[in-house]
Structure formats: C-alpha cells, structure tokens
Amino acid sequence: MKKLIFLLALCFSLSATAQNSQVFEAANKAYAAGNYEEAITQYEQILENGQTSAALHYNLANSYYKLNRVAPSIFHYEKALQLAPGDEDVHNNLGFARNMAIDAIGEEEQAGFRGIFDTSTAAFSASGWGLVAIFCMLVFVVFFLVYYFSNKTLVKRLLFIGAMFFLVMAISSAVVAATKQSFDKESNYAIVFSEEVQIKNEPSPRAEDAFLLHEGAKVKITENFQDWVEIALPNGSRGWLEEDNLKRL
Incomplete structure (x- = not known):
C-alpha cells in the first residue's frame, strides 16, 4: 500500500511539474507577444501551484515592470535575488524598478563580518550552497571508495588528497548554507504595496504621523503587534503601519 501511495505521489508530482512547465512556456510566449497581463496570470498560477524559481520571479517582475506596477515588480525582483543573489540581470532590473519608486530609501549596508560574508557568498542562495555541499559530499564518497580499493600508491595518494579536498568543501558549503539561512531569517524585509501610507x-490609527511612504518602498520589520508592524529604514527612521499595507519578502 505504501509503495502504491509513493508511486501515485510521484506520478502526481511529475504531472504537476510538466503542467507548470507548459504554463511557463505559454507565459513566456505571452510576454514576448506583449500580452503582459496574460503572462502575469500564468506566472502567478505557477506560484499558486507551489513551484518557485529565480527565473519565474524574474519573468514575473519583468511583466509587472512593463505595466509600470512598481510594488509587485520590485517584490518579485527581490524574490528572484533571494534565489539567485549573484545574478547581474536581476540586480540591474531591480535598480530600474527602484527608480520608478517615489521614495529614494536606498539599501541597508551590512558592515563587518556580515558584509564580508554576504559579498563573498553571493554566488548562491542558502539552498544553492546546500546543493553544493551535497555534490561535494558525493564526490568525496566516490573518491574515498576508489582510494580504498586502489592498489597503486601514487593513485591512492592523489585520491586521498582529492577526497579530503571535497570533504572540506562539503563541510564549508554546509556551514555557509546554514549561516545564510540564519541571516535570512533575521532579515525580515517587506515591500510597501499601498499607493501611499502614513x-x-x-500602533494605533489615532497616533501621530511619523512620515509618509509610497508603494515600492523596501522596509525592515522589527516588531509585530496585533495587525501592526514596526518598520525601520536605512536612515534610522522607525514607525508603525498596519501589515496589510505591505507584503513580506
């Protein structure tokens, strides 16, 4: 019975993947033809089906950008950047999208170890570094098995050195993946979706106004209180707004 359930789940997963692939291709064709609303509907359908990727968020962001919809374009460029932090096209297009936003907030600069770590590990996301760790561990196992059964001294020496190298790479990549995941959890950011919000x-509608923000602004969430969140900006400004005015990254 368990095998039957597993096979049914596998078939369903493969079928869903194939269907999403067809929808993705159809969305790409709609985008190429200039039917951006249709492309958005199809890209969003894939997200609703539980599938995500840097390419999906990037294409969706491009579609919103073509329609001058600031907040969703910035949101999906940011999501693409989370999955592919080293992608230059995403960085460049995110810069163009931010130029459409009214509020010139800028980015929070990471100093010290965090800044060095983010710069040196920007090639992959946390999940990407996890895959690198798995790959290196598999190569280590292959090298070690061949080393164990080999009879030639020189070959054994070279295989041992190679095995140790990939073992160190696997451990290092796993540490990087875990650290990036921890940092990502601490970095609780969101994009303002309301056209304008005081x-x-x-955390009260009767409280005094602190400042004004517009759609597309990227903020850091520092605290939650009922339906309200406290946000912080790179310039040090802080304040409260109702959470339904923004969308968490």
Missing part, C-alpha cells in the same frame, strides 16, 4: 509613531 507611518505612525505608535
């Missing part, structure tokens, strides 16, 4: 000094 930021309050306290």
Whole structure:
C-alpha cells in the first residue's frame, strides 16, 4: 500500500511539474507577444501551484515592470535575488524598478563580518550552497571508495588528497548554507504595496504621523503587534503601519 501511495505521489508530482512547465512556456510566449497581463496570470498560477524559481520571479517582475506596477515588480525582483543573489540581470532590473519608486530609501549596508560574508557568498542562495555541499559530499564518497580499493600508491595518494579536498568543501558549503539561512531569517524585509501610507509613531490609527511612504518602498520589520508592524529604514527612521499595507519578502 505504501509503495502504491509513493508511486501515485510521484506520478502526481511529475504531472504537476510538466503542467507548470507548459504554463511557463505559454507565459513566456505571452510576454514576448506583449500580452503582459496574460503572462502575469500564468506566472502567478505557477506560484499558486507551489513551484518557485529565480527565473519565474524574474519573468514575473519583468511583466509587472512593463505595466509600470512598481510594488509587485520590485517584490518579485527581490524574490528572484533571494534565489539567485549573484545574478547581474536581476540586480540591474531591480535598480530600474527602484527608480520608478517615489521614495529614494536606498539599501541597508551590512558592515563587518556580515558584509564580508554576504559579498563573498553571493554566488548562491542558502539552498544553492546546500546543493553544493551535497555534490561535494558525493564526490568525496566516490573518491574515498576508489582510494580504498586502489592498489597503486601514487593513485591512492592523489585520491586521498582529492577526497579530503571535497570533504572540506562539503563541510564549508554546509556551514555557509546554514549561516545564510540564519541571516535570512533575521532579515525580515517587506515591500510597501499601498499607493501611499502614513507611518505612525505608535500602533494605533489615532497616533501621530511619523512620515509618509509610497508603494515600492523596501522596509525592515522589527516588531509585530496585533495587525501592526514596526518598520525601520536605512536612515534610522522607525514607525508603525498596519501589515496589510505591505507584503513580506
């Protein structure tokens, strides 16, 4: 019975993947033809089916950008950047999208170890580094098995050195993946989706206004209180707004 359930689940997964692939291709064709609304509907359908990728968010962001929809374009470029932090095209297009936003907030600069770590590991996301760790561990196992059964001294020496190299790479990649995942959890950011929203000094609609934000602004969430969140900007400004005005990254 368990085998039957597993086979049915596998068949369903393969079928869903194939269907999403067809929808993705159809969305790409709609985008190429200039039917951006249709492309958005199909890209969003894939996301609703539980599938995600840097390419999917990137194409969806491009579609929103073509329609001058600031907040969703910035949101999906940011999502693409989370999955492919080293992608230059995503970086460049995100810069163009930010130029459409009214608020010139800028990016929070990471100093010290965090800044060095983010720069030196930007090639992959946390999941990407996890895959690198798995690959290196598999290569280590192959090298070690061949080393164990080999009879030639020189070959054994070279295989041992290679095995140790990939073992160190596997451990290092796993540490990087875990660290990036931890940092990602600490970095609780969101994009403002409301066209205009007054930021309050306290979590209350009757509180005094602190400052004004517009759609597309990227903020850091520092605290939650009922339906309100406290946000912080790179310039040090802080305030409260109702959470339904933004979308978490």
